Amino acid sequence: MKNVFTILPALLLSLGSQAQSRQIVLQGNITGDLKGYNKMYIYSRTYRDSAVITNGHYTINIPFTEPVFLMLYPEYIQAQRQMYVPFGILMDKPVTYTVTTDIEKGMNASVVKGSEAVELLQTYNKAKAAAWKQISETLKKEFGQPWLPEKDPRYAEFETRQNALQQQYLVPLLQQLVKDHSNSFASVFSLGEARQMMSTDQQERLYEALSPAMKKTKEAKEFHEFTAGIKNSAVGKKVKNFTLPDEKDQPLSFSQFKGKYVLVDFWASWCSPCRQSFPHMREVFQQYKDQEFDIYSISIDKSKADWLKAVSQENNPWKQALDNINIAGSGFAITGVPTTYLISPDGEILMKEVGFEPDGSGAIEKKLAELFGSSNVKPAAKSGTPKEMKAIPMVPMQ
Known part of the structure; x- marks a missing residue:
């Protein structure tokens, strides 16, 4: 998992x-x-x-x-x-x-009690909780339980139905919130929910419904960039060149990787699955580094000091950079870490993978073996590595 x-x-x-x-x-x-x-x-x-x-x-x-x-x-x-x-x-x-x-x-x-935004958000959250209750009851009635694991043979059908129910019950609530309170920070704060359940067209309309003042907020701008990132990061798209600072504050341009297959790894110092993945990634790097292959780790850390400390501790033998321009959002629409992209020598996005497979069975690793020959890399050690780490929302944790 x-x-x-x-x-x-x-x-x-x-x-x-x-x-x-x-x-x-x-x-x-x-x-x-x-x-x-x-x-x-x-x-x-x-x-x-x-x-x-x-x-x-x-x-x-x-x-x-x-x-x-x-x-x-x-x-x-x-x-x-x-x-x-x-x-x-x-x-x-x-x-x-x-x-x-x-x-x-x-x-x-x-x-x-306090500002208008916090009180409005409480009202919205109550309506959202009621909607989720309706969604869960419907899924339980149709599938026997309100949630199915990914390995369940009915999971694809379940996920499709859950998405449809979110469109029915949750999307209208968020759209109404923004429409009725376009100048409230409660609306801006809630935009992040759209990333998981709305199409890019719906996201764009939601952003356009905000007041001019709210559109200028950092959070609204990042949401708007994320919508663009969904389009920019589709498989088959060419990666637009970007430049980020490395650990020595030197500019690192993505164009420097031209001519190689590049595994772009988005991570953070506080992300335990990210750091659990590094020992195995180092083995993968050693296996393919002489075959037109490279790894490029981009940290989404907000603290430069925390990032530098983690870089020093991990001592990974590939290039590192700190995302100080939100390329994670505008270029790749990152919703969770670790997330990796496999990029072709001419800059085309070949694959995307969210999460870390402790046994080394990820789709990108299989693709590398196909490109460069069977891999001799051993699966990552399972000792101390949990079988599953549930995703947790990072909004309140930054």
Whole structure:
């Protein structure tokens, strides 16, 4: 089973260390027996903080540079090993947000007040949850259960039906949200959902429905670039030349790989399946490096320091670059990492593969064996490698 982290990049967090003149104030009110565990954690992939809950109240001050989506995690859930569905808060303005929680009902039943966007998003999420319930009930009635594994012989039929139900129940909700609230950041934040369930034509119409002000936001621009990326990355398309900085800050042009088959590998320092794939990729590289073959790893990391640290630790013997122009979106429509593309010597996209096959049975690896002769590369060691790593949304984790 492929191991992959799914990316839904509707909002990227940037909380720098520089001095800030504005801040978000998060006020929490929580009722119920905490059993002595009185801390509330708030986090993203690049931000961590906590507060002590005193008499059912806590306060967290957060520097504001741009809209953020942060997750709350109560200490008592961790201490008691309770199942926890991540609960996030969209904070698009430097104002005071209040979170009211009853621990008996769970964090996801919390009520958040603050800006218009966060309240609108809560209403939209409730409607979306009801739609998903309808979808699940329909799939269960038709297939006996609401979800089927990829290995199930009915999976293709199931996936087609699920996509049709999303078009029926979910797509209209998102379209209505953007139509009715074209100038709200809640609409911009929700655009990422369209990447998985809307056609490129639908995505383009959704973007055009935004107000001029919202179209100028970084998130809307990246969404628009992603739509173009879907078209640019289709099998048979020629890769447009692009230049990214390598680990020494030197420009690395994709045209330098002309004349070779290139495995373009999108990854990130925080992506465990990506890094689990590298030992086997190094074996593949050694097998084919003398046969007009190369590998080019492009990191989607937002932290250059984290990327450089991982590059040093992995010490992969091929070229590395940091994606600082969103080529992952505009050029290749990346939705999850690891994702690899096989490019021909004249720059044509031959294949795309999302995820990492621990046993070395991926489609691209089979294609390489076909191109260069049978591979002697051994399957990746299975020790410590999970059979399956479920995709997790990366929006709140950046």
